[in-house]
Structures are given as C-alpha cells and as structure tokens.
Amino acid sequence: MEISYELTRDDVREVQTQLLAVRQQEARKSPRQFALLGLAVGLVCWPVWDLAARNRPLLAETAPRLGVYLGVLGVALLTAWLVRSRTPMVRSPWLDAFLIRRMTWQALRKTMLGPLTLSIGEQGLVRRNTRDEFKAAWSEVRDILRSPRVLIVRLKDPRRVFVVPTRAFPDAPGAAAVVERLEALAGHKSVDVGSAPEAPARPWRVRARLPLLLGLLGLSVMLLIVERGPVWYYDPRPANPPGGVIVYSTDWCPVCERLRLCLQRHRVPFEERDIEKSTRAQAEWSALDGTAIPVTVVGQHVAYGLRREQLEGALAEAGYRVDCWSEESSDEQSEP
Known part of the structure; x- marks a missing residue:
C-alpha cells in the first residue's frame, strides 16, 4: 500500500x-516525569524558602529547615499525584505557543517537505521523496496517533515520526482502512488525540469531594510538618535523663540569677544554656513554648519562671529538695 x-x-x-x-498528558501520568518535574520545582523554590525561613528560631539551622522543606515538598507532590487525574490540566497558551514554535523549528531542520510517498508493507514503513528515503521496521513503532488533520506514527526514537495529512485520503472510509492496516501490522491500537477522553462515570458529589478531601488532607499534613516538625527536632526532653536539669536563661535576667543561686545553694547539678549566645539554645527554648525566662527542664517536666507549683514538684520528683521562695515574701510578684 502506497x-x-x-x-x-x-x-x-x-x-x-x-x-x-x-507529551503533557504522558508527563501527567508518568511517575518518573512527575518526579523530575517535582524535583525541578523543589530546586527553584528552595532559595526562596531558605531566605524566608532562616530568621525563625526553630528553622535557623540548616538541618531542620531542609527537613521541613523536603517534608512539605514530598507531601505536596504526593497530594498532587493523587489528585492529578481528577483536576483539570493547567496550561499556559503563551508557553504552549512558544514550545510549539520551538519544536516546529527543530522539526523543519530534518523533515522532508514537499511531495512524499509512504509505503506500508509487511516489513515496515518506507518514506521516500526525490532525494532520500527513510525506513522503519514495525518493531520500532511506539504508537499511532490520529487527529482530524494528521495521522502520526511515532517511533521509539522520540526524534522520528511518520506523518500523513488526512487530506491524502480520498474519504473517511479510506482513512479508516489505512488506520486498520497500520494497527494490524504494528500491533498497536491507534489513539484519537483530537478529542479529550471521557471521564469515568461517577456521582458528581464523589467527583467533587474526593480531590477536595485529598487536598485538605495534604494541606493539614504540610501544616503539621511546618508547625510541629522543628518542635520535635529541637525538644530537649527526649534526650534529657530523668534527673537531668537544664536551665534556659540570659546574663541580665534577675529571676535567672535567683534560680541559678538557689540551685547552686542546694547543690543541684544543672546545665545552663544562654538563649542569647546560642542559636540552638534559643531554638530549644522556643520548642518548649518559651515566652519568658527562665525555663527549666527537669527530666520530662518543664517549669516556667519561678512558679513554685511547677519547679518544686519537678525537682522533688527528680530527688532534689529546694526552697527558692522563703527568702522574700515578694518572690511571687517578681516571677514572669
């Protein structure tokens, strides 16, 4: 057949x-291309996130900042992948026109224009013009695409296609006969790319609510990662032994000085961390919901300021008996 x-x-x-x-539809369905697209988006957005988040105490260090970013990016990509088939494809006419012009220019550099003859035989396809010919075996055919204007036979080599305008056929039955012969010899069913595939029949409520629910779930997980991820990373309590005492303070704080002297007087071993001299100490203090100083961690307990009901009980449970409140009657008023 010629x-x-x-x-x-x-x-x-x-x-x-x-x-x-x-190709846009294939990229939407291909996990590999979707992952590569997500990686490209992640690399582009990272400098913006890095600049915006580095001033937050809980994200000052690179490790939690990067961890939160990768967690949010992973959840966002997973959510987008789950809802990809239930949401419309967002396309830019300007970008599409630019890509089409570029692809057309590249194709014209190696395409044989003018009069052509396409031979469809048992061994494969042969395209000829007055100067050259190109052959391809049926094993090299990737798929067959048809639209109202052209019939496209794509090869496994993405740079090669066979093109037949539909005006080359005398009528619709003649075109259908050629398509059937190509399908039989190539072993591939043709795909109509001129019309959008019909969506599977689903109740409208399920169709509308499922993407919304998945999107809300993904957003909730991302917010959880942003808000609680750094807190879990910096929380000093998991690594603190049952009798360990950590005091978060500053040099100029008078209440911190009273607590420091009290612990020293009662011979309570403690580690003091200045939140103004250490970025890590400030992040740990923020992870403990610190709004004032001092903040004392005793084992797994947290005491704020010099609140007797918190500090005395936590120290007593760790085996330390202290009295930081009987020296002055105005101690409670000086607590933050």
Missing part, C-alpha cells in the same frame, strides 16, 4: 501541536 501526498509547514506545526499535548 500513499502519496505533499507535506507542508502547516502539517509539521500541527504534528508538533498534537505531540506537545500528548
């Missing part, structure tokens, strides 16, 4: 338009 026709620039542009739409 088909003679004339290939024009408009045909090449139509082919690239169809190929761009098909």
Whole structure:
C-alpha cells in the first residue's frame, strides 16, 4: 500500500501541536516525569524558602529547615499525584505557543517537505521523496496517533515520526482502512488525540469531594510538618535523663540569677544554656513554648519562671529538695 501526498509547514506545526499535548498528558501520568518535574520545582523554590525561613528560631539551622522543606515538598507532590487525574490540566497558551514554535523549528531542520510517498508493507514503513528515503521496521513503532488533520506514527526514537495529512485520503472510509492496516501490522491500537477522553462515570458529589478531601488532607499534613516538625527536632526532653536539669536563661535576667543561686545553694547539678549566645539554645527554648525566662527542664517536666507549683514538684520528683521562695515574701510578684 502506497500513499502519496505533499507535506507542508502547516502539517509539521500541527504534528508538533498534537505531540506537545500528548507529551503533557504522558508527563501527567508518568511517575518518573512527575518526579523530575517535582524535583525541578523543589530546586527553584528552595532559595526562596531558605531566605524566608532562616530568621525563625526553630528553622535557623540548616538541618531542620531542609527537613521541613523536603517534608512539605514530598507531601505536596504526593497530594498532587493523587489528585492529578481528577483536576483539570493547567496550561499556559503563551508557553504552549512558544514550545510549539520551538519544536516546529527543530522539526523543519530534518523533515522532508514537499511531495512524499509512504509505503506500508509487511516489513515496515518506507518514506521516500526525490532525494532520500527513510525506513522503519514495525518493531520500532511506539504508537499511532490520529487527529482530524494528521495521522502520526511515532517511533521509539522520540526524534522520528511518520506523518500523513488526512487530506491524502480520498474519504473517511479510506482513512479508516489505512488506520486498520497500520494497527494490524504494528500491533498497536491507534489513539484519537483530537478529542479529550471521557471521564469515568461517577456521582458528581464523589467527583467533587474526593480531590477536595485529598487536598485538605495534604494541606493539614504540610501544616503539621511546618508547625510541629522543628518542635520535635529541637525538644530537649527526649534526650534529657530523668534527673537531668537544664536551665534556659540570659546574663541580665534577675529571676535567672535567683534560680541559678538557689540551685547552686542546694547543690543541684544543672546545665545552663544562654538563649542569647546560642542559636540552638534559643531554638530549644522556643520548642518548649518559651515566652519568658527562665525555663527549666527537669527530666520530662518543664517549669516556667519561678512558679513554685511547677519547679518544686519537678525537682522533688527528680530527688532534689529546694526552697527558692522563703527568702522574700515578694518572690511571687517578681516571677514572669
């Protein structure tokens, strides 16, 4: 079977338009291409996140800042992957037009324009013009795409296609006969890229609510990672022994000085961490919901200021008996 026709620039542009739409659909369905796209988005957005988050105490260090970013990015990509088939594809006409022009220009550099003859035989496809010919075996065919204007046979080599304008066929039955022969010899069913596939029949409520629920779930997980991830990372209590005492303070705080002297007087071993001299100490203090100083961690308990009901009980449970409140009657008033 031989088909003679004339290939024009408009045909090449139509082919690239169809190929761009098909590749966008394939990228949406391909985990590999979706992951590569997510990686590219992540690399582009990281400098913005790094600059915006580094001033927060809980994200001042690189490790938690990067960990939160990767966690949010991973959840966002997973959510987008789950709802990809239930949400419309967002396309930019300007970007599509730019890509089509670029692809058309590249294709015209190696496409044989003018009168062509396409031979469909048992061994494969042969395209000829007055100067050259190109052959491809049926094992090299990737798929067959058809639209109202062109018939495209794609090869496994992404740079090679066979194109037949539909005007080369005398009528619709003639075109259908050629498509059936190509399908039989290539072993591939043709795909109509000129019409959008029909969505599976689902109740409208399920169709509308499922993407919304998945999106809300992904957003909730991302907020949880942002808000609680650094807190879990910096919380000093998991690594603190049952009798360990850590005091978060500053040099100028008088209440911190009273607590320091009290612990020293009662011979309570403690570790003091200045939140103004150590970024890590400030992050740990923030993770403990510190709004004032001092903040004391005794084992797994946290005491704020010199509140007797918190500090005395926590120290007593760790085996230390202290009295930091009987020296002055105004102690409670000086507590933050």
